[in-house]
Amino acid sequence: MKVETDGANVLEPQLPTLEQMQQWTQVLGRAQQLLLEQAAGATGQTLPFDSAAVSRIQTSFADEGLALWQRFLDSGGLLRDQPDPVPAGSPAARKDKRFADPAWTENPFYDFIRQSYLLLSDYMTRMADAVDGVDPQQKARLRFATSGLLDAIAPSNFPLTNPTVVERTIQTGGENLVQGLKHMLADLEKGQLTHTDGTAFELGRNIAATPGKVIKETPLYQLIHYAPTTERVLETPLLIFPPWINRFYILDLSPEKSFVKWAVDQGISVFLVSWKSADASMKDVVWDDYILQGQVDAIDTMRDLLGVESVHTIGYCVAGTTLAATLALLAARGEAGKVATATFFTAQVDFSEAGDLSLFVDDEQLKLVDRLSGSGFLDGRYMAATFNLLRGRDLIWNYVVNNYLLGQDYPPFDLLYWNGDTTNLPARWHRDYLTQLYRDNLLVVPGAISVDGTPIDLGQVKTPAYVQAGKEDHIAPLASVWKLATQLSGPVRFLLAGSGHIAGVINPPAAGKYQYWSCETAQPSLDAFLSNAQETKGSWWPDWAGWIRGHGDKTVAVRGARRPGRGKLKALEDAPGRYVKER
Incomplete structure (x- = not known):
């Protein structure tokens, strides 16, 4: 379906049903369970949880999820006038440039997707933190894996749930996706994610040029x-x-x-x-x-x-x-x-x-x-990938969106050229x-x-x-x-x-x-x-x-x-x- 937003036609997927939202929650719950089982296998033990904390987290997540859905129904889809369900002190509630496009809060569908994702992120992060009585290194590894999973499944990374990509696709008649495919195939061939236009720099001329x-x-x-x-x-x-x-x-x-x-x-x-x-x-x-x-x-x-x-x-x-x-x-x-x-x-x-x-x-x-x-x-490409993983949101997924989904040209940036060398x-x-x-x-x-x-x-x-x-x-x-x-x-x-x-x-x-x-x-x-x-x-x-x-x-x-x-x-x-x- 299409909706009118500030005079522009924006392709909008159908709103999910409550049953579909519950299905996605179950899928992601199983993904987290796999992470927990992997961590348990690495330590050779069953991961102990703070049962009281887990109970509070699960109850809170269920209540906040239903409250989000109910607010959406009661407001006729205008969630922007409602408070976010994610606790104000949570990492998920911090300012997030992935959702900088006004459509994430002004469009009912995208606002619902955004808030659902933030709520789920908060839940999975708190569940990882609820693992108790294990080696601090192992707990940190679990939290890092959970954070990586959440970065990967962000709705901004997918064409049909990113309003910027949807609008760009309509404007270009899909040419952005074709250009993005070219970028992706070129990166697959060289085995490395491209961050900038390498042809803009020449060693000894405009970079590394001090006599x-x-x-x-x-x-x-x-x-x-x-x-x-x-x-x-x-x-x-x-x-x-x-x-x-x-x-x-x-x-x-x-x-x-x-x-x-x-x-x-x-x-x-x-x-x-x-x-x-x-x-x-x-x-x-x-x-x-x-x-x-x-x-x-x-x-x-x-x-x-x-x-x-x-x-x-x-x-x-x-x-x-x-x-x-x-x-x-x-x-x-x-x-x-x-x-x-x-x-x-x-x-x-x-x-x-x-x-x-x-x-x-x-x-x-x-x-x-x-x-x-x-x-x-x-x-060196393996080490580069490791360093990129430390800031996956900024150095991986940000470029997946810009390069592959939006099909944007690479900007000339000397620091990013060095980073890829x-x-x-x-x-x-x-x-x-x-x-x-x-x-x-x-x-x-x-x-x-x-x-x-x-x-x-x-x-x-x-x-x-x-x-x-x-x-x-x-x-x-x-x-x-x-x-x-x-x-x-x-x-x-x-x-x-x-x-x-x-x-x-x-x-x-x-x-x-x-x-x-x-x-x-x-x-x-x-x-x-x-x-x-x-x-x-x-x-x-x-x-x-x-x-x-x-x-x-x-x-x-x-x-x-x-x-x-x-x-x-x-x-x-x-x-x-x-x-x-x-x-």
Whole structure:
């Protein structure tokens, strides 16, 4: 049937009967039961419920469901004048951009579908929470699975129950669905969900375009030296270690967003490691290699090239975790003076509160990783899918609707282009990382991990450190990053940036976005930090630059080896180099 809405014809399915609504409730109830049985099988026990809580939840759901139907009948379908049945404090009642189209509240049919879905979401979430007396990790896994199921069955994901898609289909005569099918088939062929128009970007032209030279290449990394833009630079150079889980140019996006370019313009000699994407030749690469043949080797290379005693360092995400281990190794060997300062972008060393990523580390998941790594490396698309699952509503289903149902063209967005530019991981390193760090949390146990035969202890690290966390980080949660600051023995400046794992880091001052929180004195706990921290609007990058200069502001003229390729290490090729382009 069709109804008239603001002068436009909108195709509207027939309203479901009460019996049909009950049938769907039963179907979804069985789906949740499957999740519960799976969780019980994984623990080898029957999942115990808080029976009183379950009774209250079921009674509440039945009463609210019937009340919703009755209000719909009594109001003649005008539910927008009635209060939502979902409790105000429930996660399901929070503002939800999936239902931003006014038709979700102004059209009786869609309003009923929306409220029914929110009511069901609240019920299933509360039922998952009612599981009692099990391992917290298992309960978190059940809740994550329930949340994923609810995201998948949202009415916004289906063409006949999404008013925006219905209207678009009428307007285009169905061309949107044809275009969406093309998008879907292309994604199936490449095995990855597309987020942006990749043809709009070219490495070295409008992304990863900061001028520089590759001055060293090893089987593990290329070392890039960026061209200075000032006549004098800080005597102590900066060496950046990006995560090898992703391409390095998250730190060198468009010129307006590039941390690398900004740091160069501050008068800093900037070097950066571009890791090789793993292939079969790297099947035996382990964490020791990234520490010794990666970070330590790059540090020594720079010290020798420029004739300096020490370097400033930055480690982002997993490279920050590795930097902490490198510092511990240097301390154990009496070589801590090689590093003047260490900055950590959203890095973890204590994985006891590592967030939802830890849910992917159990025996079954590790077996899956082994099966997917038969060639000695893990295809980066699998890691990308894992990260997308952590924010499935934003990074999966949002694009299913836009790309496949609405048939929209992909917008050019450098950050999303980078997000889809996956990197392969060495299989042995990846498995060891998941087991030794995420599962067994050995890095914070003194002497539990050895590097090249040397036991390491983070408590021996006295290098001045700058620890940055993201307020909304879903990959390295704030509470987990805070623990890094408590593990080191030297002076630590902890800073909390607005936004998350990426936008919290990539926040150039010129953008005028977000904010950060800091304390001028050390705080005994995260709660104390949050209570006493002062908020500053805008980017935290200038704060970091001031901190760096606080550990040595001597400058030198830009000549000789301070220019890329002019010292004993000659230029091999222009930045960004060939490693970042290998697929």
